[in-house]
Amino acid sequence: MTIHEDALIFSGPAGAIETRVDTPLYPRGLALVCHPHPLFGGANTNKVVHTLAKTLTALGYLTLRPNFRGVGASAGTHTHGQGETDDMLALIAQAQAQFGDTLLGAALPEKIPHPPLVLAGFSFGGYVITRVAAALAETGQTVERIVLVAPATGHIAGDREYTASPVGSHSLIIHGALDDTVPLANVLAWAEPQNLPVVVIPGADHFFHGRLQTIRDIVRRNWPC
Numbered sequence: 001m002t003i004h005e006d007a008l009i010f011s012g013p014a015g016a017i018e019t020r021v022d023t024p025l026y027p028r029g030l031a032l033v034c035h036p037h038p039l040f041g042g043a044n045t046n047k048v049v050h051t052l053a054k055t056l057t058a059l060g061y062l063t064l065r066p067n068f069r070g071v072g073a074s075a076g077t078h079t080h081g082q083g084e085t086d087d088m089l090a091l092i093a094q095a096q097a098q099f100g101d102t103l104l105g106a107a108l109p110e111k112i113p114h115p116p117l118v119l120a121g122f123s124f125g126g127y128v129i130t131r132v133a134a135a136l137a138e139t140g141q142t143v144e145r146i147v148l149v150a151p152a153t154g155h156i157a158g159d160r161e162y163t164a165s166p167v168g169s170h171s172l173i174i175h176g177a178l179d180d181t182v183p184l185a186n187v188l189a190w191a192e193p194q195n196l197p198v199v200v201i202p203g204a205d206h207f208f209h210g211r212l213q214t215i216r217d218i219v220r221r222n223w224p225c
Contacts, residue, residue, distance in 0.1 A: 010066070010094050012087035015075025019091065020044055020065040022057040029116030029144060030095055031061035032088060032132075034125030038068045038078050040158070048122040048149055051212045055219050056147075061118055062099055066091055068128075081124075081162070085131040092117065092132075116144045123182065123206070126151025127162045134165040146171040147219060150179055150206055154186035166194050172222050173197070174215060176204030 010017040033056065035049045036042035044065040057063045068084050069076030076083060100115050117136075121129035126148040133143055146167050153164035157180065175187050177200050184200065191198050199218055204211045 009073065010091050012069075012074075012076070012090045014069055014077075014083060014087065016073055017075075017087055017091055018044075018067045018071075018073035020053075022053055022063040022065070024057050024060050024062065026060065027062040027099070028060040029062070029118060030092070030099065031056040031063040031118040031120060032092060032095075032129075033063060033065050034084075034088065034121035034128050035065070035068065035071075036123035036125055037152075038071045038124075042124060043067055043071050046122065047212060048208055048215065049125065051215055052120045052122065052147060052149065052219070055216045056118060056120065059220070059223055061116075062095075064091060064095055068125075081128055081131060084128045085135060088128060088132045089135055092136075117141075118145045118147070119143055120147035120149075121151065122149045124152050124162075127153065127164050130165040130167055133167055143168075144170070145224070147174070148172070149174045149208070149215060150176060150182050151187065151190075152182050153190045154183070156183070156186065157181040164190055167196070169194075169196070171196060172199070172219065174199045174201065174218055176200070176206060176208060176211070177202050178204060179206040181206035 006021045008019050008021050033049050033053045035044050035046045044067050053063045053065050067074040119129045152162045155161050175184050201211055201214055
């Protein structure tokens with residue numbers, strides 16, 4: 001599949017949102033992939049985020065990889081998830097307006113108001129994605145699929161605390177068995193009341209060293225036909 005990558009600037013409540021956009025030859029929908037904590041080196045070039053983006057693009061989604069506030073050319077300062085959520089909602093709305101008439105493999109006479117949307121995130125980015133999904137649900141906008149890799153929830157390394165929002169049964173949760181940043185027990189405790197399965201990768205730490213291909217294969221195997 002031919003993939004074209006661009007660097008674009010979108011507008012958020014705090015200003016510019018620097019975003020990499022991966023476009024397949026025949027897009028079937030939009031995907032948003034969010035990176036880990038910006039104060040700990042997180043950026044849209046993170047290897048897990050890059051793997052998720054390339055996997056989703058190969059599955060046919062025009063994929064957005066934004067930098068959170070204060071990272072790269074993105075404006076603003078870190079707000080622990082609130083401002084980042086607002087930025088992602090603004091980004092989705094702009095992308096839907098900008099790319100809606102080029103999706104599904106054909107130029108359409110009218111833009112698609114809400115083209116198929118996939119949300120994905122790693123670590124802090126996964127936490128933000130749960131908030132984005134909750135906000136979209138409140139407006140009645142549906143999300144086709146959610147992919148969370150080691151989503152930050154509960155008390156985690158660095159004496160940080162997160163309360164990830166519930167997500168639907170259309171979600172795929174991937175976690176490393178040896179994660180000492182976001183303990184596996186945290187994610188299991190978050191997933192259990194939602195009756196969500198968690199795919200655990202044996203031997204994998206929080207950064208999934210040597211396990212990127214495994215993440216890619218898990219996403220592909222669990223993708224709806």
